[in-house]
Amino acid sequence: MTLRILFAYFLMITGAAFAVVTVLGLLRFPDVYTRIHAGAVVLTISAVLVTIGTAVYVWEFFLSLKIMMIGMFFLFSNPMATHAIARASYKRKIVLPEQYEIDAYSDYLGRDK
Template sequence: MIRLIIAYFLMFSGAGFALITVIGLLRFPDVYTRIHAGAVVLTISAVLVTLGTAVYVWEFFLSAKIILIGVFFLFSNPMATHAIARASYHREVALPKEYAIDAYSEYLGRDYDDSNSSS
C-alpha cells in the first residue's frame, strides 16, 4: 500500500513538472529560454515518472531497466538540448535583438560590428 502511494506520488509529481514545462514553453519570450524550460523541467519530470514506474512495478530486473532508462534520459536530454540550442544559435535561427552583449559570438568567430557597418 505504501509502495503504491510512493509510486503514484512520484508519477503525479512528474506530471506536475511536465505541466510546468508546457506553461514555460507557452510563456517564455524567445527560443532559447523555451529550450531551457524544456530541458531542465522536462528532464526532472521524466526521471520522476520513471522512478514512480519502477517503484510501481517492483520487480528487480524490470525496475532496474526502467531506472536505466531514467538515467539515460537524465544524461542525454540536456546534451541533446544543448546541441539543438547551439545549432540554432550558430545558424541564427532566432537571435534575440534586445541583448546588447553577446559573449558567445566571440566563441563562434562572429563579428557583428563588421557585418553591420558594411551594409
C-alpha cells in the first residue's frame, strides 16, 4: 500500500471514531441542547474527515473535487440546521431543563410572548 492510501484510511477511520463519539454523546447527554451540541460539532468533524479521506483515496481531480464539495456542504449546512433545530425547540419549550433558573434569551427570542 502506498502512503496516500494509508493516509486516506487514517482519515476515514478517524472520522468513524468521531461518529462513534457522536453516538455516545447523543446517548449520554442529559437534555436536548447538549445532545444537539454533540451532533453539531462532532458529527460535522466526522463527515468532513470521511469526505477528505474519500477524496484522497479516489485521487482523481474532478471526482475528488466533487467529494470535497460535499464535505464543504456538510461543513456549512450541519451547524446551521442544528442551530435552527435548537432555536425552534427553545421557542416551543421542548424539554427545558429546570436547573437553568436564569433565562437570558427569552426576551431576545420572544419565547414568552
